[in-house]
Amino acid sequence: MRLYDFGPAANSRRVRIFLSEKGIEIPIVELNVREDAQFKEPFTTMNPFHCVPFLELDDGTVIAESISICRYLEELHPEPSLFGRNAAQRATIDMWNRRVELDGFMPALHASRNDIPLFKGRVVPGTRTDLEQLPEMVQRGKEMLDIFLARLDPQLANNAFIADANISIADITCYFVINMANHFEMNIKSKYPNIFRWHKEFSTRPSTEA
Numbered sequence: 001m002r003l004y005d006f007g008p009a010a011n012s013r014r015v016r017i018f019l020s021e022k023g024i025e026i027p028i029v030e031l032n033v034r035e036d037a038q039f040k041e042p043f044t045t046m047n048p049f050h051c052v053p054f055l056e057l058d059d060g061t062v063i064a065e066s067i068s069i070c071r072y073l074e075e076l077h078p079e080p081s082l083f084g085r086n087a088a089q090r091a092t093i094d095m096w097n098r099r100v101e102l103d104g105f106m107p108a109l110h111a112s113r114n115d116i117p118l119f120k121g122r123v124v125p126g127t128r129t130d131l132e133q134l135p136e137m138v139q140r141g142k143e144m145l146d147i148f149l150a151r152l153d154p155q156l157a158n159n160a161f162i163a164d165a166n167i168s169i170a171d172i173t174c175y176f177v178i179n180m181a182n183h184f185e186m187n188i189k190s191k192y193p194n195i196f197r198w199h200k201e202f203s204t205r206p207s208t209e210a
Contacts, residue, residue: 111141
């Protein structure tokens with residue numbers, strides 16, 4: 001089993017934090033996506049979506065998408081659980097993780113790719129494209145983030161973590177949402193104090209250095 005990733009990529013770091021929290025060690029192959037390594041063989045055949053990370057199993061099966069990789073590894077290493085130990089926990093964690101991804105991660109991702117010069121020609125993940133960066137998508141992404149953050153902040157008023165009494169995959173996903181939101185100076189400390197407290201505490205976890 002080998003994990004193909006690129007150190008700075010948010011989705012790659014999501015999986016590495018997951019591995020660290022679980023205490024799992026997997027050989028890692030670094031692909032420099034800034035130099036288009038993912039578009040070269042054998043990687044483009046292994047993962048035609050051209051995104052990192054992706055996991056190659058011993059039988060040659062390739063699992064792309066960070067959450068799918070984490071779910072697979074959770075099945076192999078159920079403790080400590082980051083997806084829930086019973087039906088109610090699993091559904092609640094899945095609900096929050098989906099909301100974080102759809103309402104937070106994706107708007108932040110597209111805002112970042114349409115704002116940061118590094119992503120010129122790469123506004124759609126896994127592509128090389130002539131699509132131009134659009135300032136309108138940056139603004140809309142920030143507006144969508146504000147809606148999401150306003151909904152999340154009350155959830156963290158009396159909870160140490162987002163979906164459960166313990167850390168879950170939803171917290172790992174949301175950690176990167178707030179990292180991206182901070183790039184846009186969204187004034188989280190004063191507008192969303194519960195999120196600010198949660199993110200500050202999460203940032204002290206050793207796994208965030210993975």
